[in-house]
Amino acid sequence: MQQYIEDRRARVAADWNLTNQIVLIASGELIPVPGGADQCLPFLPHTEYRYIADHDEPGCIVAFDPKSGWCEFRPPVEEPERVWEGREPVEWANDLRPMTEFAAWLDARKGSPIANLGATLPRIPGDAALTDAVRVTYFHTRRPKDAVEIERIRRAVAATVAGFMRVGEVIRPGISERQIQIELEAEFFRHGGTRTGYSTIVGAGTNAAVLHFTPSDRVVGEDDLVLIDAGAEIDGYTADVTRTFGAKGKLDGFRKDLYDVVLNAQKNGVERCKPGAEFRDIHLAAARDLAEGLVALGILKGDVDNLIERDAHALFFPHGLGHLVGLGVRDASGYLPGRERSTRFGLSALRIDLPLQPGYVVTIEPGLYFIPALLKDDDRREKFADCIDWTKVYGALDIGGVRIEDNVLITRDGNENLTVAIEK
Numbered sequence: 001m002q003q004y005i006e007d008r009r010a011r012v013a014a015d016w017n018l019t020n021q022i023v024l025i026a027s028g029e030l031i032p033v034p035g036g037a038d039q040c041l042p043f044l045p046h047t048e049y050r051y052i053a054d055h056d057e058p059g060c061i062v063a064f065d066p067k068s069g070w071c072e073f074r075p076p077v078e079e080p081e082r083v084w085e086g087r088e089p090v091e092w093a094n095d096l097r098p099m100t101e102f103a104a105w106l107d108a109r110k111g112s113p114i115a116n117l118g119a120t121l122p123r124i125p126g127d128a129a130l131t132d133a134v135r136v137t138y139f140h141t142r143r144p145k146d147a148v149e150i151e152r153i154r155r156a157v158a159a160t161v162a163g164f165m166r167v168g169e170v171i172r173p174g175i176s177e178r179q180i181q182i183e184l185e186a187e188f189f190r191h192g193g194t195r196t197g198y199s200t201i202v203g204a205g206t207n208a209a210v211l212h213f214t215p216s217d218r219v220v221g222e223d224d225l226v227l228i229d230a231g232a233e234i235d236g237y238t239a240d241v242t243r244t245f246g247a248k249g250k251l252d253g254f255r256k257d258l259y260d261v262v263l264n265a266q267k268n269g270v271e272r273c274k275p276g277a278e279f280r281d282i283h284l285a286a287a288r289d290l291a292e293g294l295v296a297l298g299i300l301k302g303d304v305d306n307l308i309e310r311d312a313h314a315l316f317f318p319h320g321l322g323h324l325v326g327l328g329v330r331d332a333s334g335y336l337p338g339r340e341r342s343t344r345f346g347l348s349a350l351r352i353d354l355p356l357q358p359g360y361v362v363t364i365e366p367g368l369y370f371i372p373a374l375l376k377d378d379d380r381r382e383k384f385a386d387c388i389d390w391t392k393v394y395g396a397l398d399i400g401g402v403r404i405e406d407n408v409l410i411t412r413d414g415n416e417n418l419t420v421a422i423e424k
């Protein structure tokens with residue numbers, strides 16, 4: 001077994017500190033395309049499995065017993081797999097056994113409470129509370145990236161940089177969102193990307209105000225902002241980058257002013273990333289930067305603290321500042337144990353609530369949008385009549401929005417912006 005996998009397993013086992021409980025981590029099963037046709041959907045191993053086994057085969061289980069240690073079970077490769085898929089059998093070892101032996105392994109531990117991580121194993125009765133507890137610890141152990149992970153993230157970033165550079169070359173009035181997507185993704189793949197880490201977002205004009213917009217055949221207009229949120233994935237690790245382009249390259253007028261407000265919040269947000277910094281505080285500081293900017297633009301009126309308390313800014317910034325990224329687009333995000341998700345509109349979308357630590361890779365992605373679904377609302381119009389210039393807001397609905405996102409590696413004494421090479 002590779003040393004880095006052994007190291008991961010040792011770290012995880014030490015952090016779990018279990019006595020008589022066992023843990024099963026399943027990769028998941030192939031899903032046939034509905035209607036047959038001898039096809040399956042592209043298989044993505046559960047990220048909790050990928051971390052501990054680091055391959056992408058379906059139908060596998062990594063099992064852990066604190067007394068006997070780790071054992072991985074894989075389906076044997078038979079003639080059909082060799083003929084149809086070109087796969088070859090792995091060499092069995094003490095800790096790598098054929099799936100046919102799994103039932104006996106489990107039987108020998110009858111009565112032990114079972115935590116089921118990774119894909120759910122429907123025929124094995126897991127202990128839900130134990131599973132939750134073991135998962136919380138597992139997430140925490142996984143958060144600081146090891147050297148192998150950082151190297152993969154850097155390769156995913158390099159492919160992503162290439163894709164965004166390509167967009168800079170092709171973007172112009174008249175090109176469609178879909179054409180931009182094709183140029184971007186082709187460049188990802190030319191630079192080693194195996195897939196995109198998530199569905200590419202390209203939104204021109206008002207489509208930029210849809211947070212997760214699927215590229216359409218809409219053509220970029222003369223003055224449009226074009227918001228692109230995408231990442232190349234390599235060996236299971238992805239980047240997650242957003243840039244907002246002007247159709248003609250240079251921005252001017254209100255669009256430029258809005259862009260500069262987001263850019264200022266984004267740069268400050270990156271600067272605030274360091275070990276020990278609470279992500280919630282970084283989010284709230286960005287909310288303040290954005291609110292101040294909106295006041296300067298005449299969209300919001302009044303005292304900034306009061307505006308933030310009332311979540312007036314969140315009507316234009318309705319998402320969290322970022323999340324962990326790497327092994328999947330959300331990696332081991334979440335809240336520290338004991339921290340509850342806020343019910344406040346301006347905080348409820350926060351995807352992480354934890355102090356940053358060296359080795360974490362986090363996105364910093366403030367945005368400002370004119371979202372009709374949030375703004376064309378009579379109750380809000382009345383509630384915020386004193387502090388929102390609604391005439392200005394309704395005049396800006398065609399602008400869409402701006403988001404700027406980098407991926408930031410927390411280092412011992414600060415941070416490294418991994419995606420800084422993509423021009424802003």
Ligand SMILES: [Mn+2]
Pocket residue numbers: 240323363365405
């Ligand atoms: Mn993101």
